[in-house]
Amino acid sequence: MAKRQAKLEWALHPRHLWVASGLLLVVFASRLSAADSAYLYGIHWWGHTQGQGVDTGPATMLDCPTYGGWDLETVITHSASWWQAPYFTGLYQDLYTNKNMTIITRIDYDWGETVPSPTNPNYASWPTSVVNTVNTLRNYCHIWLIGNEPNIVGEGNNWPDNHVTPAGYATIYRDVRNAIHNSAQASPAGEHIVLIAAPSPGGVIAGVRWMDGNQWLGQVIDNIPADEIDGFAIHAYGNFHSDYVSQLNLIDGKGLQSRPVYITEWNTVSSEAVMAQFVRDCYADLNTWNQTPGKHNIRCLCWFVYDADQQAGGGWNSYSIEYWKNNGEPAGSPNDVYTAFQQTVDLRYPAGLVGTRPMGRSIGRSPESFAREIYYRDELANDTFEVWNAGTDTLNYSITDNAVWLSVDPSSGSSTGEHDTIAISYDTKDLAIGSHSATITISDPAASPPTTTVTVSLSVVDSPYAPADFNRDTIVDQADLSVFLSCLTGRDAGPPASDCKRADIDWDNDVDQHDFGLFQRCISGTGNPADPDCAD
Structure with missing residues (x-):
């Protein structure tokens, strides 16, 4: 969603800041908690205003707390207080404790500067800032995504040419990951998992996406030792299937098939009716993929965005489930996005496995x-x-x-x-x-x-040879007679040997006087082609 990033500056206003984001996450099996959601369904931004009750709309849609699902929230370390970790503790506590939700936290440095540039005065201390964020929310969350779509210009403020380079990002990821694993307090939700940022998928778009998404991700992986990669985030949009498959193929090609993957941003821009069917089709497509042996699974699929008027501030209404719930097709209509989610949730598609589904018997x-x-x-x-x-x-x-x-x-x-x-x-x-x-x-x-x-x-x-032309030289002569005599069994004394079956000219399972009679009818003599129909 690179183009959306260009709207960031004018969209930042008190209490209703909003930002384009979305993620797909991959992690080692040993780092996943059994408490993580068992289902595929998820959203991006629940919607939260401190001091107000937690919105019940997403909970109803996801059948919480009976089943629950996944929610991605964005926390900014160097922004207004309502984007920092303490502001979210009430929401996180309710989602984790009362709604049976697994929370994924994206941690950014600031709007427009998703991770600090090397010249930023807070560059060296940012890993400590991230650890402080983790410690504030760790009772309810254990999955942490570092940054968002670094291959777009709108996320690279203060970086040379606004380019968060793969090598530069890799250094920050390693520093932050090591700080979390070495000094953050443990989470009861599970071992800490630190995820590589999802690039914006697709090729270069001048002034928007300065580097191809897969190229950026591949170079990031090349700059990080494999044992220091906890997981990944990927995004998928209108070309849903090809978007996620191409990124999984890249990850697998780097030998990282064991990491689980989470899609935390996906949507399409169209009418509500088209979006409703897109919801059904994409969940069905991903479930089929996940159930296929040998496929690298995706753990969850979180729609961007649920919220309309709190964190999103109205900036994403064309994608917002909440907006269409209140303004679009009536509840229960097959063209209503909220209803489409409810119906799909009722199918109980399971969360993808961690890494690649075993082949089993094949x-x-x-x-x-x-x-x-x-x-x-x-x-x-x-x-x-x-x-x-x-x-x-x-x-x-x-x-x-x-x-x-x-x-x-x-x-x-x-x-x-x-x-x-x-x-x-x-x-x-x-x-x-x-x-x-x-x-x-x-x-x-x-x-x-x-x-x-x-x-x-x-x-x-149809054969061009006479039935008695055993050596297939087009004539029936002494050589063929020698073969016939060696194959004689006598009447009802068959079957003939395997290399004598053609001597049973009448096909009655023996080689006897009757076959000899047919043989005589086919004799042509040396130099004279035999009639192919001589035994008829």
């Missing part, structure tokens, strides 16, 4: 398909494929097929990762000329997905 097979062609009444040689557990645990599989002209062996097995060889045997003598297909299904109800297939496509074509 069916691997190779090849995935076979394409074969044979001459009419020819035999098809066996094929083989492999089955293995491509995930974790033990795969216990069974194999079935839907065609009478093939069979598999073995038809069941187990694998902890080793590759099992499965043979496909064909019985094609009764297949008519034309195309035939079969599906082999490999199943384990506990695998994800529980089934996968190997397909077989078979084309039976």
